[in-house]
Amino acid sequence: MMTTAVPPVAPGALPYDDAEMPLALVQAKTRRLVLRVIWTSTAFLVVAGILGLLLRLRQAEVITLGDNFWYAVMTAHGLGAFIAWAGFFLMGITFWVLMKVGLPIRSFVLPEVMYWSMVLGVIGIVLTTLLSGFGGSWVFLYPLPFNSAGQWSDMVTGVFSISVLLAGVSILAYCSAVLHTCIGPGLKAKTDTVGQRVGLTFGFGLLFPSRFKTDRGKIPYPVLPFAVNAVDMFLATLPFALLLVFQVIESVNNGFSINVLLAGNLLWAFGHPVVYLLLFPAAATYYYLIPRYAGRELVAGKAVAVAWLIALTMNLFVWAHHLYMNYPDGENVQQTLGTIMQPTTYALVLPSALSLYSIAATIWRSDFQWNVASKFLIAGIVSWLVAGLQGIINATAAFQETLHNTLWVVGHFHNMAFLNMGLLIFGAMYAFLPELMGRGWWNERLGSWHLWGTVIGAYGWVTCQMIQGLEGAPRRWAVLPEQYLTLTHISVGFLALLVAAQLVFAYNLWTTLRKSPFDDPGAAMQGGTQR
Amino acid sequence: MMTSLGTGIAVGYLIFVALGLIISFAVLWSTRAGRRDKGQGVDVERAEKAEPWWGVFVVGLLAILLGLTIWRAPWFTENDDPKDVQVQVTGIQFGFLVQPTQVKAGEDVEFNVTSKDVNHAMGLYNPQGQMIMNVEAIPGYTISRSYRFTEPGTYEIRCLEFCGYKHHEMIYPAFQVTA
Ligand SMILES: [Cu+2]
Ligand SMILES: [Cu+2]
Numbered sequence: 001m002m003t004t005a006v007p008p009v010a011p012g013a014l015p016y017d018d019a020e021m022p023l024a025l026v027q028a029k030t031r032r033l034v035l036r037v038i039w040t041s042t043a044f045l046v047v048a049g050i051l052g053l054l055l056r057l058r059q060a061e062v063i064t065l066g067d068n069f070w071y072a073v074m075t076a077h078g079l080g081a082f083i084a085w086a087g088f089f090l091m092g093i094t095f096w097v098l099m100k101v102g103l104p105i106r107s108f109v110l111p112e113v114m115y116w117s118m119v120l121g122v123i124g125i126v127l128t129t130l131l132s133g134f135g136g137s138w139v140f141l142y143p144l145p146f147n148s149a150g151q152w153s154d155m156v157t158g159v160f161s162i163s164v165l166l167a168g169v170s171i172l173a174y175c176s177a178v179l180h181t182c183i184g185p186g187l188k189a190k191t192d193t194v195g196q197r198v199g200l201t202f203g204f205g206l207l208f209p210s211r212f213k214t215d216r217g218k219i220p221y222p223v224l225p226f227a228v229n230a231v232d233m234f235l236a237t238l239p240f241a242l243l244l245v246f247q248v249i250e251s252v253n254n255g256f257s258i259n260v261l262l263a264g265n266l267l268w269a270f271g272h273p274v275v276y277l278l279l280f281p282a283a284a285t286y287y288y289l290i291p292r293y294a295g296r297e298l299v300a301g302k303a304v305a306v307a308w309l310i311a312l313t314m315n316l317f318v319w320a321h322h323l324y325m326n327y328p329d330g331e332n333v334q335q336t337l338g339t340i341m342q343p344t345t346y347a348l349v350l351p352s353a354l355s356l357y358s359i360a361a362t363i364w365r366s367d368f369q370w371n372v373a374s375k376f377l378i379a380g381i382v383s384w385l386v387a388g389l390q391g392i393i394n395a396t397a398a399f400q401e402t403l404h405n406t407l408w409v410v411g412h413f414h415n416m417a418f419l420n421m422g423l424l425i426f427g428a429m430y431a432f433l434p435e436l437m438g439r440g441w442w443n444e445r446l447g448s449w450h451l452w453g454t455v456i457g458a459y460g461w462v463t464c465q466m467i468q469g470l471e472g473a474p475r476r477w478a479v480l481p482e483q484y485l486t487l488t489h490i491s492v493g494f495l496a497l498l499v500a501a502q503l504v505f506a507y508n509l510w511t512t513l514r515k516s517p518f519d520d521p522g523a524a525m526q527g528g529t530q531r
Numbered sequence: 532m533m534t535s536l537g538t539g540i541a542v543g544y545l546i547f548v549a550l551g552l553i554i555s556f557a558v559l560w561s562t563r564a565g566r567r568d569k570g571q572g573v574d575v576e577r578a579e580k581a582e583p584w585w586g587v588f589v590v591g592l593l594a595i596l597l598g599l600t601i602w603r604a605p606w607f608t609e610n611d612d613p614k615d616v617q618v619q620v621t622g623i624q625f626g627f628l629v630q631p632t633q634v635k636a637g638e639d640v641e642f643n644v645t646s647k648d649v650n651h652a653m654g655l656y657n658p659q660g661q662m663i664m665n666v667e668a669i670p671g672y673t674i675s676r677s678y679r680f681t682e683p684g685t686y687e688i689r690c691l692e693f694c695g696y697k698h699h700e701m702i703y704p705a706f707q708v709t710a
Contacts, residue, residue: 260672389544401665
């Protein structure tokens with residue numbers, strides 16, 4: 001059942017301006033690229049998930065790990081799960097969704113750069129952390145990378161920084177590719193100028209329909225979050241890249257150093273927007289898939305266009321909410337930034353609040369199609385709401401004396417990243433893999449087990465962490481004070497359920513790849529037969 | 532055990548979560564009616580027209596929260612009045628230098644927190660193990676934070692900013708508050 005605003009891709013139906021390549025070939029290449037990203041990022045999830053498990057098992061005193069190794073595992077887990085799994089997956093799936101809404105990739109050079117620089121970067125991160133002991137955490141707060149207390153050398157910091165820089169290059173390539181893909185002839189602008197195309201891409205066609213006209217009537221809503229994220233992540237990655245370059249220089253030149261506060265600001269200028277490298281493409285994918293299951297177009301209009309323009313601008317001016325507690329005497333700039341960035345952060349509630357409204361209105365009294373994919377999406381959307389409420393709390397400076405750097409924060413972002421974006425990712429796998437591989441899932445019921453095990457297991461675990469945080473449990477402690485041990489043990493029980501659910505999923509995926517019959521030989525021929 | 536601020540946050544959060552879950556459930560339940568009338572029984576355009584008002588409502592709620600909280604941002608709650616006693620807290624991998632180590636309940640205490648090497652933070656825990664204060668310790672900078680102890684006893688300082696492989700052992704166990 002396909003009732004989205006835009007018809008599904010059919011060969012020859014769409015414009016493709018770099019005309020040497022016929023559209024059928026573009027589809028086949030996109031399919032292979034997206035599948036490659038899905039398998040690679042899922043492999044990264046396996047590694048990052050096991051690392052995360054080790055962290056909690058050590059805290060629960062079930063296993064022992066060397067102190068520095070625990071922090072190295074923590075560093076690898078954070079970057080691995082957030083960037084190499086969730087971020088990378090959503091980067092890949094972006095191009096599938098864009099093609100489905102009539103915006104096929106116009107050049108495969110940038111997506112290939114995206115793929116390979118990410119893979120190289122992740123390999124570098126894994127080696128420098130797990131093998132060479134870099135344990136500076138995924139935010140590697142300067143000057144910690146150069147003050148390892150004898151645990152790793154400056155050289156390792158340099159190589160680690162280059163590895164992260166490669167992941168940054170991957171993000172830059174992705175953003176460029178998304179903009180190049182979106183701002184294309186597929187928009188079918190009435191007067192086909194760059195200005196018109198840019199306007200249409202960023203929602204001006206919704207706001208000023210008489211000035212930005214397209215033969216398509218309306219630009220599909222998923223384009224908005226994809227394009228907004230591409231601009232913001234491109235800009236936000238630049239200061240971060242600068243910080244990494246500084247670190248590379250310092251790793252070979254001991255005399256070089258940078259200001260600690262400046263380093264913090266450079267880090268968080270990227271560190272907040274990078275959350276939206278996951279959330280905005282996730283929003284776009286909800287925009288695409290929910291209408292498919294609700295059987296009606298996304299209920300949205302001007303308000304949503306305004307919300308995404310707010311996101312586009314405000315996203316770049318919220319970083320200091322990570323530095324609320326860094327308000328040194330006499331440093332009025334940092335305090336002023338904190339004061340300004342509480343309301344700007346609140347402003348970022350709008351795209352989420354309006355998206356949730358639009359999604360709810362789309363589902364409301366619809367003939368909704370319930371299946372594993374749509375159930376995963378619904379669970380993810382509810383988590384978006386729940387974790388979004390936590391986000392408002394976190395954005396409030398006055399609450400930081402209780403929450404800052406406690407396990408509450410860790411619980412919150414797992415609630416957001418795993419239970420919103422992660423569930424969307426699983427939902428997208430259930431929804432898109434059949435059309436990508438040309439074969440249906442082996443067993444739908446196993447999918448339901450996967451859903452319930454994941455939701456109950458993960459909510460049990462993040463709730464334990466949030467309670468521990470509210471009770472003052474510090475974040476990033478390999479060994480927690482005695483008083484928190486009971487809740488840690490309870491959370492391990494939930495984690496066992498979570499792991500069991502993922503094993504069910506792995507079995508279902510494996511069996512699907514081995515045994516499910518092809519129902520779309522075309523897709524199979526185009527590379528859907530990855531074994 | 533949570534502090535009163537922690538409890539307040541938890542209660543407020545849970546109220547909104549409950550509201551959110553009720554609305555979510557209502558939306559999902561409505562698809563039963565949607566199945567009977569094939570999704571035709573709803574005026575989609577009206578929902579679209581109402582969306583800006585939802586946006587206004589959300590902005591209103593956030594404006595209220597902003598008005599209630601921004602004045603309590605930690606940098607606004609400090610003042611320049613002279614304090615009864617100054618306590619110097621310096622983080623250094625992996626411990627705290629604290630001077631003096633003892634104050635009296637009822638005194639206005641000003642903690643001057645800094646670091647000698649990397650970023651640390653001073654998490655102050657009362658005898659019940661609740662975190663009552665937390666201040667970043669930034670190398671090259673000082674943050675001053677005042678506190679008036681009401682309850683005598685032994686307080687603990689734990690490091691709350693990740694600072695290296697012994698971060699979790701960075702505890703100053705015996706800050707004394709006397710009657
Ligand atoms: Cu942030
Ligand atoms: Cu520390």
